[in-house]
Structures are given as structure tokens and as C-alpha cells.
Amino acid sequence: MIQKRTVGILGAGKVGMAAAYGMFNADTVSEMILVDKDEQRAEGEAMDLMHGASLAEPVTVRSGSFASLGSSQLVVVSAGTGRKPGETRLDLLNRNVAIFREIVAELDRHAPNAILVVATNPVDIITHVIQQLSQRPRSRVIGTGTMLDTSRFRALLGQHYGVDPRSVHAYILGEHGDSEVPIWSNASIGGLRLRERPVLGKSFDEGAMNALFERVRFAGREVIARKGFTSSAIGIVIQHLCETILDDQRTVLTVSVPFEGEYGIEGVCMSLPCVVGQNGIEGRIVATLSDEETVAMRHSASVIKESMQGISLA
Numbered sequence: 001m002i003q004k005r006t007v008g009i010l011g012a013g014k015v016g017m018a019a020a021y022g023m024f025n026a027d028t029v030s031e032m033i034l035v036d037k038d039e040q041r042a043e044g045e046a047m048d049l050m051h052g053a054s055l056a057e058p059v060t061v062r063s064g065s066f067a068s069l070g071s072s073q074l075v076v077v078s079a080g081t082g083r084k085p086g087e088t089r090l091d092l093l094n095r096n097v098a099i100f101r102e103i104v105a106e107l108d109r110h111a112p113n114a115i116l117v118v119a120t121n122p123v124d125i126i127t128h129v130i131q132q133l134s135q136r137p138r139s140r141v142i143g144t145g146t147m148l149d150t151s152r153f154r155a156l157l158g159q160h161y162g163v164d165p166r167s168v169h170a171y172i173l174g175e176h177g178d179s180e181v182p183i184w185s186n187a188s189i190g191g192l193r194l195r196e197r198p199v200l201g202k203s204f205d206e207g208a209m210n211a212l213f214e215r216v217r218f219a220g221r222e223v224i225a226r227k228g229f230t231s232s233a234i235g236i237v238i239q240h241l242c243e244t245i246l247d248d249q250r251t252v253l254t255v256s257v258p259f260e261g262e263y264g265i266e267g268v269c270m271s272l273p274c275v276v277g278q279n280g281i282e283g284r285i286v287a288t289l290s291d292e293e294t295v296a297m298r299h300s301a302s303v304i305k306e307s308m309q310g311i312s313l314a
Helices: 014-026 039-050 089-110 123-133 147-161 206-217 219-227 232-246 291-308
Strands: 006-010 031-035 060-063 074-077 115-118 141-143 251-260 266-277 280-284
Touching (some): 014 031, 014 232, 123 141, 123 266, 123 291, 147 206, 147 232, 232 266, 266 291
Parallel strands (some): 006 031, 006 074, 074 115
Antiparallel strands (some): 266 280
């Protein structure tokens, strides 16, 4: 018997639909259920995708409600609300917390066994909020974290060294945001650490590498400045994360998880290399970092904690 692979997508906006489009074309799922407070939009998006069904692998896309998500192995959470004029960041966070309190209650009621893939920004804080509000194990609530930042990092390093980015082993950890941390001490190509010796005829140039990281760190705002939003790459990230879980690949990915003392950090969600499989987070890799990188990780945690001050989960 072929197992049905059902994914719910909560939020049929630009990010949710980029993820849906990616999964539709990559043969990731057999069924997708789109849920949005704007029911007509969700229905229209489902219809639009299904009009291409004759040119894709067999897949069904339909709109639905929370009650439709009971058979979902995964639910992608890309819902949320933007900042209103004159509203502070904390006001926005508390308003999103109120929204997610209702969302999580519905998900716990109708899809208690589904793994939640969180893509709503600020993703580290929203992942923390959902983990606090949900009754499901924390290992089954996964933020996309720095997967996109790590992909950007490897892509630019691949360009610099003239190799396929898939041959680059390098991570961005910590916050998905300005305090994110490039892990240069372990970055390598073909088993050669970039900082220790020349690779493909190129020595590690501190200035060039710092400039490259700045391009990674501010890539999102550069895209937004040109097209108004980001969607395509994060859609690919979500598709890859969902496929990793559904296929039980046990792949190491930089996802947002609650820290439990790693690098002296607790009480915050941010990115760490984790083994991801059919049960969600199935292992963590705590690599030895340089003193400078450890300090940067702790700073990243403090930035997130400061942003969470004043949030009410009661």
C-alpha cells in the first residue's frame, strides 16, 4: 500500500504558496490542504495549482479548514500579521501571540500528531511561542531557522571557490536575523578547512570572507528592496525540510530548536545543526566552536531574549 503523504499549509500568502508550488513540482506530497482566514483566496490558490495537475506527478490540492488537517503528517505554519502604522515591534509580537494562541489550540485539537514546520517571522520567537502554547512534544515543532541563511552562505562560498555549493560544508547558526553567526572554524570544502590552508588555490582572505558574510546577513533586505518581499528561496527551504521529514532522511539541517545548555545557552529557540527525520528533531550536533564564535552565539541568544521581553503567553 502506498502511504498517503498529506501536508497542510496554514497561510496561503506569498511564502505559503511558494512552499506549495515547490512541493507540487517536486513530487513531495500526494495531498496538500490550504488553510487561510481568507477562504476564497485559499480556494483560488488550490484551483490555480490543480490546473497544472496534468503536467505534474499525481497530487491533490484543496482548500480546507483546521478540521481538514487531521490526516496531515506535517503542517507548515506561514500565517501571521504585519505591523500596523504606529505599532511597535512588541505590539506586533503580542498581537501575533494572540493569533497563534488560537491557531495552536485548533492545531492541537484537529492535528495533534502532525509535525509543525514554522516559517512565520521572527521565526525563532514564533517557534518558541508555539512550543510553549502547544501540547505536542517540542521535537515536533521545528522552525526553518537559518536554513535559508546557510543556503545563501554555501551558494556564495561556492561562487567564490568555483565549486558546486553542495560541496561546501558551512553553517550559519544562532538567530535568523542580524545577529546570526557564521561558523568559519568548521567551514570546509572536500575535507579541507577554509581557514587552515589554501583550497582550490585560494587562501582564506579575512576581508573578502567578512564581506561575503555581510552579503549573506543582509540578503533578505536586499531582495525586499528590489521586489518588496522574499518568497522563492524560503519556499524551496520549506519544501526541502518537509521532504526531509516525510522521507525520514535524517539529514543535518540548521533549524530553530530550544537550546538546552548548548554553549551555555538556555530558554531561547535559535538554530543548531540537528538531525531531522520522520519524528522531527532526532538529534543535535554541538560542534566545537572558537571562543569568538561561542561569544557570538551567546550574543545572538541575548538579542532574541531581549526581543521576547514583554511578550505575554498567559
